[in-house]
Amino acid sequence: MAATPYDVLIVGSGASGGMAAYTLARKGINCLMLDAGPPVDFQRDRALKAVYDLPYRGFDKPGRLPHVLQANEFNANVWADETQNPYTYEPGNDFNWVRVRLVGGKSLFWARMSFRLSDYEFKAKDHDGYGDNWPISYADLKPYYDQVEPIFRVAGRKEGWPQLPDGVFLEDQSPDSLCVQKFKAAAAKQSIPVTKMRRATGQGQLASSLNLLLPDALATGKLTIVSNAVASRVTTDKITGLANGVTFIDRHSRRELHARARVVILGASCLESTRLLLNSGIANSSGVLGHYLFDQFYITQTVQAVMPEACGGKATRAMIGGGGYIPRFRNLNTRAKDFIRGYALDFGTGGTPSPDRLPGYGSSLEEKLAHYKGAGLSATTMGEVLPRYDNFVSIDPSAVDAWGIPALHFQARYSDNEFNMARDAVNTLEEVCHDAGFEVLSKTDKMFPPGYSIHELGTCRMGDDPKTSVLNKWNQSHDVKNIFVVDGSSFVTGGSQNPTMTILSLSMRASEYLAEQMRSGSL
Amino acid sequence: MPPLNGMAGALDAQAPEFLDFLIGISPAPRQQFYRDGLELLDARSREKFGQIFASLSATQAAEILRPLDEPWTHDPPADPLARFLRDAHLDIRRATQNSRPAMASAPSTGRRPGGIGLYWLPIDPIV
Numbered sequence: 189m190a191a192t193p194y195d196v197l198i199v200g201s202g203a204s205g206g207m208a209a210y211t212l213a214r215k216g217i218n219c220l221m222l223d224a225g226p227p228v229d230f231q232r233d234r235a236l237k238a239v240y241d242l243p244y245r246g247f248d249k250p251g252r253l254p255h256v257l258q259a260n261e262f263n264a265n266v267w268a269d270e271t272q273n274p275y276t277y278e279p280g281n282d283f284n285w286v287r288v289r290l291v292g293g294k295s296l297f298w299a300r301m302s303f304r305l306s307d308y309e310f311k312a313k314d315h316d317g318y319g320d321n322w323p324i325s326y327a328d329l330k331p332y333y334d335q336v337e338p339i340f341r342v343a344g345r346k347e348g349w350p351q352l353p354d355g356v357f358l359e360d361q362s363p364d365s366l367c368v369q370k371f372k373a374a375a376a377k378q379s380i381p382v383t384k385m386r387r388a389t390g391q392g393q394l395a396s397s398l399n400l401l402l403p404d405a406l407a408t409g410k411l412t413i414v415s416n417a418v419a420s421r422v423t424t425d426k427i428t429g430l431a432n433g434v435t436f437i438d439r440h441s442r443r444e445l446h447a448r449a450r451v452v453i454l455g456a457s458c459l460e461s462t463r464l465l466l467n468s469g470i471a472n473s474s475g476v477l478g479h480y481l482f483d484q485f486y487i488t489q490t491v492q493a494v495m496p497e498a499c500g501g502k503a504t505r506a507m508i509g510g511g512g513y514i515p516r517f518r519n520l521n522t523r524a525k526d527f528i529r530g531y532a533l534d535f536g537t538g539g540t541p542s543p544d545r546l547p548g549y550g551s552s553l554e555e556k557l558a559h560y561k562g563a564g565l566s567a568t569t570m571g572e573v574l575p576r577y578d579n580f581v582s583i584d585p586s587a588v589d590a591w592g593i594p595a596l597h598f599q600a601r602y603s604d605n606e607f608n609m610a611r612d613a614v615n616t617l618e619e620v621c622h623d624a625g626f627e628v629l630s631k632t633d634k635m636f637p638p639g640y641s642i643h644e645l646g647t648c649r650m651g652d653d654p655k656t657s658v659l660n661k662w663n664q665s666h667d668v669k670n671i672f673v674v675d676g677s678s679f680v681t682g683g684s685q686n687p688t689m690t691i692l693s694l695s696m697r698a699s700e701y702l703a704e705q706m707r708s709g710s711l
Numbered sequence: 712m713p714p715l716n717g718m719a720g721a722l723d724a725q726a727p728e729f730l731d732f733l734i735g736i737s738p739a740p741r742q743q744f745y746r747d748g749l750e751l752l753d754a755r756s757r758e759k760f761g762q763i764f765a766s767l768s769a770t771q772a773a774e775i776l777r778p779l780d781e782p783w784t785h786d787p788p789a790d791p792l793a794r795f796l797r798d799a800h801l802d803i804r805r806a807t808q809n810s811r812p813a814m815a816s817a818p819s820t821g822r823r824p825g826g827i828g829l830y831w832l833p834i835d836p837i838v
Contacts, residue, residue: 236827236829239828242830245805545783
């Protein structure tokens with residue numbers, strides 16, 4: 189393999205790497221894909237089990253995944269093991285770096301919430317003066333969103349809102365329950381928009397690179413996937429300075445190997461791609477590689493409420509059930525008093541409030557839970573985090589992973605803008621619940637630590653100026669022209685929308701550009 | 712977690728034994744949290760009723776457990792006993808509900824019973 193000349197070497201097989209392979213292989217370009225993890229088989233690798241048959245009754249082995257709050261004992265084996273893949277952070281400023289090292293990456297397990305960014309994000313600086321604009325606008329990316337959404341079969345309802353552009357949807361015509369109608373009516377009084385969730389339906393509950401992108405790429409005969417290949421650095425030609433391949437380590441044998449290609453695409457996930465470039469000592473003439481790390485802050489169960497009419501065993505499907513999505517509504521045409529940008533809310537109804545947040549114990553608690561059964565409303569806040577230079581990752585010379593590759597050190601914290609935004613979210617949501625006639629049982633404005641959303645973005649941002657950005661508007665390195673970085677690290681701002689559709693669209697756009705450059709002989 | 716409506720309680724589920732095992736293999740801070748919490752529980756019981764918690768009547772125990780009736784707040788309570796009770800209560804409840812006796816005694820709904828799920832086996836682990 190090391191001697192085989194490939195046109196393009198792609199690191200990573202998740203959403204971004206998968207889309208690059210899908211786009212390039214179908215244009216006849218010979219691709220090699222490296223992934224750090226093993227292939228996964230949903231039949232072979234899963235088994236139906238009762239929680240009491242698990243070794244730890246669903247608690248999982250204590251201390252095993254301290255930063256993966258999404259983990260439970262059923263799914264613990266799919267997350268990257270932190271002892272093999274360590275990272276460090278400032279004491280007291282945790283970063284929850286949640287990783288999946290399997291062919292298909294995080295696209296195997298994402299929540300499938302599928303949104304477009306708008307020019308409120310692409311041209312954010314024009315709107316409020318903070319930070320930087322992207323070097324592209326919504327119009328540049330729209331044709332790619334239009335192609336990606338049908339591949340992922342995104343369901344949603346068209347609304348015509350400028351802050352959340354409509355897509356090519358499987359139209360969601362499902363009726364709203366009475367509870368959702370009441371919530372929407374109360375929200376409307378405060379000019380808060382509510383729509384159906386926009387979600388990739390994929391095929392068979394799976395909307396992954398593994399089933400929607402890689403099969404088509406493999407069918408061309410132009411894609412070779414090498415699993416268990418842990419990339420350690422991008423190599424360059426000493427004379428031209430151009431990339432000529434990637435050094436990687438076999439996960440099991442720990443043998444070091446090298447693969448050559450004319451072009452290298454990094455789609456290893458936001459921070460792994462940046463780590464690879466930092467460890468390679470390239471593409472950083474700007475000095476901003478690793479900087480402007482941001483994500484979206486999350487507050488799950490921001491508010492827990494119940495619909496009184498549905499309590500006491502009276503909940504019916506017509507009365508309560510289903511949910512919705514509130515896109516950003518702050519700082520569009522008016523200004524919030526103590527923060528810029530905005531947040532989104534995802535709510536669901538028809539559940540039972542969590543006993544963790546109810547007072548009481550024993551029979552009194554069980555009676556409460558029986559009374560509230562099926563009558564609940566709960567919402568998650570997803571807030572924009574401002575990109576800031578002083579939130580960054582760097583290489584920690586004192587820490588290496590199981591393959592001897594230097595690990596990342598994180599320095600990231602939220603600022604008053606995020607804290608003030610979180611307070612506004614909980615207060616607003618509580619007010620809407622009260623107006624709808626619901627009883628609020630608990631509320632919180634406390635954010636999870638940075639990283640929890642698994643939407644880490646930035647650190648390899650794009651821009652027109654090579655002095656302040658790592659990539660140009662085509663996701664191409666300013667410094668090393670035959671390196672493209674197609675994952676979330678290229679983001680300049682992230683808004684409050686889940687980023688996967690944007691990552692996929694950027695990767696498709698960059699890959700089409702690359703294919704044209706290769707065809708014309710420019711690369 | 713008493714037996715309620717025919718459902719197994721914490722003792723039927725051997726929740727104390729299970730938690731003893733779980734805490735025993737937990738990181739040191741968690742073990743210390745439990746050790747301190749249990750000592751505090753007995754200390755508070757002795758101070759108020761002259762005997763350890765396990766010897767209290769139901770009414771006396773309810774007095775010591777009163778912090779569990781306070782409304783939930785995101786930040787842990789300032790009182791270390793209240794903090795311990797909140798965590799331990801959730802652990803006991805979960806250890807009970809996720810036990811075989813509790814599942815066996817749960818009323819059937821005609822659907823797939825709760826507590827059954829798709830378990831991911833280790834995928835090509837490094838030996």
